[in-house]
Amino acid sequence: MENDEAVVLRTYSSEAVASIAAARLGSDGVEALVQKDDCGGAYPALQASAGVRLLVRPEDLERAERILGEIEAEEDKEVVPRARKQDREATKADPLILFALFVLGVAVGYFLAPSIMDQSTYTGDVKRDRNARGTVGTIYHYEDGQLARVEEDRNYDGKIDAWHKYREGKIRSSTSDDNFDGQPEAWTTYIDRFNYVVRMDTDADGKPDVTVFFANGLVQKRDWHPNDSAVIERRQLYEHGVLKEELVDADKDGVFDQRITFDRYERPSGTTKVWIRN
Numbered sequence: 001m002e003n004d005e006a007v008v009l010r011t012y013s014s015e016a017v018a019s020i021a022a023a024r025l026g027s028d029g030v031e032a033l034v035q036k037d038d039c040g041g042a043y044p045a046l047q048a049s050a051g052v053r054l055l056v057r058p059e060d061l062e063r064a065e066r067i068l069g070e071i072e073a074e075e076d077k078e079v080v081p082r083a084r085k086q087d088r089e090a091t092k093a094d095p096l097i098l099f100a101l102f103v104l105g106v107a108v109g110y111f112l113a114p115s116i117m118d119q120s121t122y123t124g125d126v127k128r129d130r131n132a133r134g135t136v137g138t139i140y141h142y143e144d145g146q147l148a149r150v151e152e153d154r155n156y157d158g159k160i161d162a163w164h165k166y167r168e169g170k171i172r173s174s175t176s177d178d179n180f181d182g183q184p185e186a187w188t189t190y191i192d193r194f195n196y197v198v199r200m201d202t203d204a205d206g207k208p209d210v211t212v213f214f215a216n217g218l219v220q221k222r223d224w225h226p227n228d229s230a231v232i233e234r235r236q237l238y239e240h241g242v243l244k245e246e247l248v249d250a251d252k253d254g255v256f257d258q259r260i261t262f263d264r265y266e267r268p269s270g271t272t273k274v275w276i277r278n
Helices: 015-027 046-050 058-088 094-102
Strands: 007-012 032-035 052-056 124-128 138-143 146-152 162-167 170-176 186-192 195-200 210-215 218-224 234-239 242-248 255-262 268-277
Antiparallel strands (some): 007 052, 162 170, 170 186, 195 210
């Protein structure tokens, strides 16, 4: 399947989540492609700002929607009991799963802790070598048996490039330097495991330019505000992870004056004039 003949089925926050969905579709006989724009992996944080698309053939779209819909419905039912079980138990497979997610940059903080020692009073650091070369890549900081924060050196250059803060053993915020220039480019605030907000600096000036809102693991809204401006120049609205509408403030006066709608293939289907305060 070629990209030019494919349509967007979902837009996810990371390649890991999109790949899982593609694998599930493949097991049901539906071919799917994962499309990302992170400069060949050099800037993984771009996956959060641009999103990772799951593509299928137009003739497979309806069937793929049905398959993912059934899977997502089942996952929604299992979210609470699964989360509680994960808080109570830590499995031996956790470190392997965590390592795969570390390199992706966004939403990884939820899976960083190998375990939470609820019954322990341990205060101190646990250092892990993630590349099996004798170099510390991840440092877990515990306070009174609870994970308080995690620091990562993801490219093993001896410098920390990702910071994750926890409260009551659960991640609350993350900061990451995704191009390894010594300055943060992404700031994530977590509501819970599947709902969070990512602020991205796309031009390396130290100021966020885009804010991406995720609901149930899918992109819900994307606001573009260069140099952390109070004025939102573009607002993209998504439905089930697929772009549906874009509002544009062409004259940057704080009022959206143009609405662009998109069809189910994310192709522009119409443009109208509007007057909506942003």
